[in-house]
C-alpha cells in the first residue's frame with residue numbers, strides 16, 4: 001500500500017526548451033496540467049473526473065512515470081519519484097486498451113511480469129490463484145485473448161495489474177469499451193476487489209456515475225486545473241463553483257441568472273423576462289443585497305410543481321416527458337428552461353401554467369463573474 005502526493009504539478013507537451021524563463025513566459029494555456037496538488041491516503045480509491053481533454057490521462061501517466069513532469073513533485077510515501085523509472089515505482093497499470101499478449105494464454109499473460117522478475121513457478125501460481133477469483137477469470141486461464149469478450153479481456157487486464165501486489169493501482173477508463181450491463185458488473189467487481197486488496201487506487205474516467213460509485217474521493221478537473229476534491233456527497237451537495245455544480249449530477253443542476261430584489265424587507269430571486277420570484281433562503285440573507293446579480297443553482301429533484309396554490313407566480317410548462325420511473329418537466333423562466341425531475345404521476349400539458357416549490361435549503365448561489373460559490 002502507498003500514500004500518493006502531487007505537489008504543484010505542471011505538464012506542457014512539446015517542452016523541448018524548459019528554461020525557467022520559457023516556463024514563466026509560456027501562456028498557461030499551453031499546459032495540459034496546471035498547478036495540480038492532491039493527496040491519496042493509503043488504501044484510498046480516488047477517481048479523477050472531468051471532460052475530454054482536461055488532463056486526466058496526462059496526470060495518470062505522470063504518476064506512472066510514462067510522461068515527464070514539466071514542474072512540481074510527485075511522492076509515493078516520503079519518496080520523491082519524479083525521476084524514478086516506471087518499473088521501479090511499484091505501480092500496477094490497466095489502461096483502456098487491454099494490451100494483452102495474444103499468443104499467450106491468460107495464465108501466461110498474468111505470469112509474464114513475474115517471470116521477468118524471476119519469481120518461482122510456485123510464487124507465480126500462488127499469486128494467480130489469489131487474483132483470478134477476485135476478477136472472476138479463474139475459468140479463463142487456459143484461453144488466449146482473441147477468444148475473450150471485451151469484459152473478459154478487461155478483467156484479465158486488471159488482474160494482471162494487481163497480480164504483483166502493486167503499491168498503487170492506476171486504472172485509465174477501464175470500463176469505457178464495455179456495454180451498459182457489463183460496465184455495471186465490472187464496476188461492482190472492481191469495488192469488491194478493492195475492498196479485498198485495499199490497494200491505493202486511482203481511476204480516470206469521464207463517467208461521473210463510475211467515479212461517484214467507485215471512489216472514496218473524486219478529483220474534478222477542468223482545463224488542466226483541479227476544481228474540487230471531495231467525497232461523492234461533498235461534490236454533489238457542496239460544489240465549489242458553477243462548473244462542478246453543472247458537471248456532477250444527472251440530470252444536471254439548473255443554473256439560472258438571477259437578480260436579487262428586496263421588497264417588504266424580504267429578499268427574492270427574480271429572473272429576467274419572467275414573473276417568477278423565489279424567496280432567498282434564510283442562510284443566504286447576509287450574503288446578498290438588493291439588485292445583486294447571482295447565479296441560482298437548483299437540482300431538478302429539488303424543485304417541484306406546487307401541489308396546492310401558493311403566493312408564487314405562474315410559469316408555463318415547456319416540455320413534459322414520462323420516462324417510466326421518472327417524469328421530467330421543464331418550465332420556461334424568461335428565455336431559460338428550468339428542469340425538474342419527479343416521480344409524481346400527474347400529467348401536464350404544454351403551456352399549462354403551474355407554480356413551483358423550491359427546496360430552499362438545497363439551493364446554491366454562485367457569483368456570475370467568477371463562477372465561485374457564494375458561501
Ligand code: ATP
Nearest residue numbers: 013014032050051052053054055056057058059206
Ligand atoms: P480524454 O478523456 O479525452 O482522454 P483527458 O482528460 O485524459 O481526455 P489528456 O489526454 O490528458 O486529457 O489531454 C490533455 C491535453 O493534453 C489535451 O489538450 C490533449 O490534446 C493534450 N495532449 C495529450 N497528449 C498529448 C501528447 N502526447 N502531445 C501533445 N499534446 C497532448
